[in-house]
Amino acid sequence: xxxxxxxxxxxxxxxxxxxxxxxxxxxxxxxxxxxxxxxxxxxxxxxxxxxxxxxxxxxxxxxxxxxxxxxxxxxxxx
Numbered sequence: 655x656x657x658x659x660x661x662x663x664x665x666x667x668x669x670x671x672x673x674x675x676x677x678x679x680x681x682x683x684x685x686x687x688x689x690x691x692x693x694x695x696x697x698x699x700x701x702x703x704x705x706x707x708x709x710x711x712x713x714x715x716x717x718x719x720x721x722x723x724x725x726x727x728x729x730x731x732x
Contacts, residue, residue, distance in 0.1 A: 694701040
């Protein structure tokens with residue numbers, strides 16, 4: 655029987671693997687806890703889907719950044 659080269663390895667990479675999310679979806683609720691829509695964040699884009707619809711509206715992350723800077727307003731410092 656051949657010995658497995660990973661058996662007994664002490665490197666953290668050989669013991670654990672973490673799956674990186676491709677996107678994360680946030681559900682947006684109004685003050686009555688009724689769903690308004692969803693925001694999906696990906697490394698390359700940000701999307702919006704109104705409640706009850708299937709179509710996502712996306713902006714590349716660079717365009718989203720420009721939109722936020724030029725048409726948004728400054729919030730509190732983090």
